[in-house]
Amino acid sequence: MTLFPDTTSPVLTDLGWSPFFAEQIEPAENGLVPIRIATVHRSRLIGETGSGQVELGFQQNTGDFAVGDWVLIDSETQDIVRRLDRKTVLRRRTENANVPQLIAANVDTLFIVTSCNDDFNLGRLERYLALANEAGANPVVVLTKVDQVSDAQSYRPQVEALQQGLDVVLVNAKSSDAAIALAPWCGPGQTVALVGSSGVGKSTLLNILADKAADEAQPTGGIREHDSKGRHTTTSRSLHAISGGGWVIDTPGMRTLHVGNVAAGLDVVFAEINQLALKCRFRDCTHAHEPGCAVQAAVADGTLSAERLGRWRKLHEENSANTPVQSGPRGNKSDAWRGKRR
Numbered sequence: 001m002t003l004f005p006d007t008t009s010p011v012l013t014d015l016g017w018s019p020f021f022a023e024q025i026e027p028a029e030n031g032l033v034p035i036r037i038a039t040v041h042r043s044r045l046i047g048e049t050g051s052g053q054v055e056l057g058f059q060q061n062t063g064d065f066a067v068g069d070w071v072l073i074d075s076e077t078q079d080i081v082r083r084l085d086r087k088t089v090l091r092r093r094t095e096n097a098n099v100p101q102l103i104a105a106n107v108d109t110l111f112i113v114t115s116c117n118d119d120f121n122l123g124r125l126e127r128y129l130a131l132a133n134e135a136g137a138n139p140v141v142v143l144t145k146v147d148q149v150s151d152a153q154s155y156r157p158q159v160e161a162l163q164q165g166l167d168v169v170l171v172n173a174k175s176s177d178a179a180i181a182l183a184p185w186c187g188p189g190q191t192v193a194l195v196g197s198s199g200v201g202k203s204t205l206l207n208i209l210a211d212k213a214a215d216e217a218q219p220t221g222g223i224r225e226h227d228s229k230g231r232h233t234t235t236s237r238s239l240h241a242i243s244g245g246g247w248v249i250d251t252p253g254m255r256t257l258h259v260g261n262v263a264a265g266l267d268v269v270f271a272e273i274n275q276l277a278l279k280c281r282f283r284d285c286t287h288a289h290e291p292g293c294a295v296q297a298a299v300a301d302g303t304l305s306a307e308r309l310g311r312w313r314k315l316h317e318e319n320s321a322n323t324p325v326q327s328g329p330r331g332n333k334s335d336a337w338r339g340k341r342r
C-alpha cells in the first residue's frame with residue numbers, strides 16, 4: 001500500500017513538500033490532502049495546491065496559522081484536519097503583546113532587505129539576522145537601490161562582517177537583473193521570504209521574482225493606500241510562485257523589530273564575541289569592567305570594534321528582558337556561578 005500523498009509528486013515537491021512533512025502523516029490520515037497556506041486573513045485562510053488556490057473551511061483562530069504552513073485537509077469539506085510540524089518558523093515580538101506574531105513558516109531562505117540609503121543600519125540588520133538564525137532559515141542580506149548611491153560596493157564589507165559566512169547581494173530591485181542575482185536561493189521546492197522596513201523594495205522584488213504583469217502586481221511605494229497615521233495599510237502576507245521555480249512570501253514593512261527568545265540566534269550573529277569570551281578570566285564575564293577580559297582586550301587592540309560590542313550588549317540586554325526566565329532550582333543554580341573563577 002502506498003501512503004497518500006505520494007511524496008514524489010512533482011507538484012508537491014515543487015511546492016516545498018519533503019520527507020520532513022511526509023513522515024508526519026499517520027496511516028489513518030491516508031486520503032487527506034496536503035495544502036500549503038498561501039494567505040492568512042482575519043477569518044479566512046487560502047491554500048495553495050501547487051496548481052491553484054482554494055479557500056479553506058472557516059477557522060476560529062487564523063492567528064495559529066502562518067503563510068507557508070503545511071496542513072492536511074479533508075478534500076470533501078476543505079476543512080483543515082491539522083497543521084503539520086514546521087521545519088522553520090519566523091516570529092517576532094511585538095510591543096504590547098505577550099504572544100509572538102507569526103511571520104511565515106517553512107522558509108528556507110530569508111531575504112533581509114535594506115536599501116543603500118536611509119534605511120541602512122547595522123544594528124537593525126543584526127536584529128533580523130538573529131530572527132533568521134533562531135527560525136532556522138538561511139539569511140541573505142539584499143541591499144537595494146544601488147542605482148541611487150555612488151558607492152554601493154562600500155556597503156558590502158560592512159554587512160559581510162555582521163555574521164560569519166553571510167551572503168550579501170546588491171541589486172537595483174527595479175531591474176530584472178535582480179531576479180538573476182537572487183536565483184541561487186530560488187528554484188523548485190525552495191521557499192524564500194522578504195522582510196525589512198517599509199519602502200526598501202520588498203514589493204518591487206516580489207513583482208520581479210514572480211514576474212507579475214502590471215495588473216496583478218503588488219502595489220509598490222507611490223500608489224499604496226495609507227491609513228490615517230500615514231502608515232501603509234497592506235498587512236496581509238502571501239505566498240507567490242517565482243517564475244523560475246520556488247515560492248516567495250512577501251511580508252508587510254516592519255517599523256521596529258524587538259528581540260526576545262533569540263539567544264541562540266544572537267550567538268550565531270556574534271560568534272566572534274563568544275569565541276573571545278571563552279578566554280575571559282571569569283566564566284560570567286560581562287566584558288565591561290572585569291580584569292582579564294579577552295573581549296575588552298580585543299577592543300583595545302582593534303580586532304573588535306567598540307560599536308559592535310555595544311550593539312551586542314544592547315541586544316543581549318533587550319533579549320534577556322524579553323525572554324521569560326526559568327525559576328526554581330535551575331535559576332538558583334546559575335546564580336551560584338556568579339563571580340566564581342573557572
Ligand SMILES: Nc1nc2c(ncn2[C@@H]2O[C@H](COP(=O)(O)OP(=O)(O)OP(=O)(O)O)[C@@H](O)[C@H]2O)c(=O)[nH]1
Nearest residue numbers: 144145172173198199200201202203204220221253
Ligand atoms: N531606484 C530604485 N527604486 C527602488 C528600488 N527598490 C525599490 N524602489 C522604489 O522604492 C519605493 C518603495 O518600494 P516598495 O517595493 O513598495 O517597498 P516595500 O519594501 O514593499 O514597502 P512596504 O510594502 O511598505 O513594506 C517604490 O517607489 C520603488 O519603486 C531600487 O532598487 N532602486
Ligand SMILES: [Zn+2]
Nearest residue numbers: 280285287293
Ligand atoms: Zn570578558
